[in-house]
Amino acid sequence: HEFEELYDVLEEFGTGAFSVVYSVRSKRCGPRGSERAAKIMNKDTFIDEVQMRRVRDECRALAELRHENVIELFELLESPTKVYLxxxxxxxxxxxxxxxxxxxxxxxxxxxxxxxxLGVLSFMHSRGVIHRDIKPENILLASSEGWDIKVSDFGLVKIIEGIAGSCSGALLENSLNSLPSVGFAATSTCCSSAADLQRTMTFCGSTYYMAPEVAWHFRRLGEGYGSGVDVWAAGIVLYILLSGAPPWDQAHIPQPPTGNGSSGVPNKASGVSFPGDLFGSVSVDARNAIEEMLIVDPKARPTADQMLHHRWLQPEMEPVLLRSGSRLS
Structure with missing residues (x-):
C-alpha cells in the first residue's frame, strides 16, 4: 500500500457521502511543510459511470486549476480498493x-x-469550469486568524471546456491517465457542441444554495443552466455572512421566470428581503450586491467578473463604510 508507506495519518477532519478526509504527514519531508489533507475514497462507492466520471473530473479540475484561492492537489495515489487525493x-x-x-x-x-x-469563480468560469456546490462548508480558510480562502470539494464540478495547458506534472498526469484502467470512464470531459459550452442539465448541489434554474430546471426541459449557478450560491453565502441566517427556507427557492409571467417574479427581481433585526446596520451597497447576485432570472444575473466591479467590492469602500457607521467588527 503506497499511501501507508508514504504518509502517517494524524487525525480525521471530516466525512462525506463518498470519502473521508484526514490530516497526514509525509514521511519523505522534514517537519516544515510536510502536512497534507488526504481525501480517501473507496472504489466500492463508485456505483456507476457517473460517479466514476465525477471523481475523475474532480481530480482533473484540482490538478489543472492553479489559483491561490483553489485548494492545491499535490499527489494522486491509488490502491486496489481506494483512491487517495x-x-x-x-x-x-x-x-x-x-x-x-x-x-x-x-x-x-x-x-x-x-x-x-468571486475572483476564483471568474477564473474558473473563464476556463469552462462550474463548481456547482459553492457553500461555506466547501470554502476553507488558510489560517485560523486570517481571511484568505481556499475553494475545495470539486466533487460536483462540471468541466464544460477543455482546460488549456497542463500544470500537474508528470507524476500526477500519469496517475490521472491510469484511472480508466481501474474502472473510471475514459471518455473526454469536454463537450462537443456549441450548446454544451453554455449549459449543463444535471440536477445537483446543496439545496440552500441551489439556483432557481437548477431547482426548477425539470419544468423547463431543454434549457439547462450555466456558470450563473455559482454566482447565485455566492450571493447566498454573502447574505449568510452579513446576517448569520439564510435568506429563505430551503423549501421555498424562488422560481425563475418562464417568459409568460407565470413565476410572478419580474426578470430583474431577486425576491430577497432584508429583515431589520438582521440587516439594520448593513449598508445599502451591500444589500444591492446581494440583490444583484440573487437575480432570479439567470439571463439577467451578473457574471462573477461583472460582480467584481460592483461598487461595494471596491478597495475604497472601507473608509466609506467607516464614515457611514456600518457594522465593522
Missing amino acids: LMELARGGELFDRIVSRGSFSEPQAIRVIRQL
Whole structure:
C-alpha cells in the first residue's frame, strides 16, 4: 500500500457521502511543510459511470486549476480498493465553522471573503469550469486568524471546456491517465457542441444554495443552466455572512421566470428581503450586491467578473463604510 508507506495519518477532519478526509504527514519531508489533507475514497462507492466520471473530473479540475484561492492537489495515489487525493492542508477549517462561532461578519470581512470567492469563480468560469456546490462548508480558510480562502470539494464540478495547458506534472498526469484502467470512464470531459459550452442539465448541489434554474430546471426541459449557478450560491453565502441566517427556507427557492409571467417574479427581481433585526446596520451597497447576485432570472444575473466591479467590492469602500457607521467588527 503506497499511501501507508508514504504518509502517517494524524487525525480525521471530516466525512462525506463518498470519502473521508484526514490530516497526514509525509514521511519523505522534514517537519516544515510536510502536512497534507488526504481525501480517501473507496472504489466500492463508485456505483456507476457517473460517479466514476465525477471523481475523475474532480481530480482533473484540482490538478489543472492553479489559483491561490483553489485548494492545491499535490499527489494522486491509488490502491486496489481506494483512491487517495493528497491536497493542501487549510489550517483555518471551514468558513461554515467560523460563521457558527461568530454569528455574522462585518462588512469589511465579508468583502474580503466575497471578493476572493468571486475572483476564483471568474477564473474558473473563464476556463469552462462550474463548481456547482459553492457553500461555506466547501470554502476553507488558510489560517485560523486570517481571511484568505481556499475553494475545495470539486466533487460536483462540471468541466464544460477543455482546460488549456497542463500544470500537474508528470507524476500526477500519469496517475490521472491510469484511472480508466481501474474502472473510471475514459471518455473526454469536454463537450462537443456549441450548446454544451453554455449549459449543463444535471440536477445537483446543496439545496440552500441551489439556483432557481437548477431547482426548477425539470419544468423547463431543454434549457439547462450555466456558470450563473455559482454566482447565485455566492450571493447566498454573502447574505449568510452579513446576517448569520439564510435568506429563505430551503423549501421555498424562488422560481425563475418562464417568459409568460407565470413565476410572478419580474426578470430583474431577486425576491430577497432584508429583515431589520438582521440587516439594520448593513449598508445599502451591500444589500444591492446581494440583490444583484440573487437575480432570479439567470439571463439577467451578473457574471462573477461583472460582480467584481460592483461598487461595494471596491478597495475604497472601507473608509466609506467607516464614515457611514456600518457594522465593522
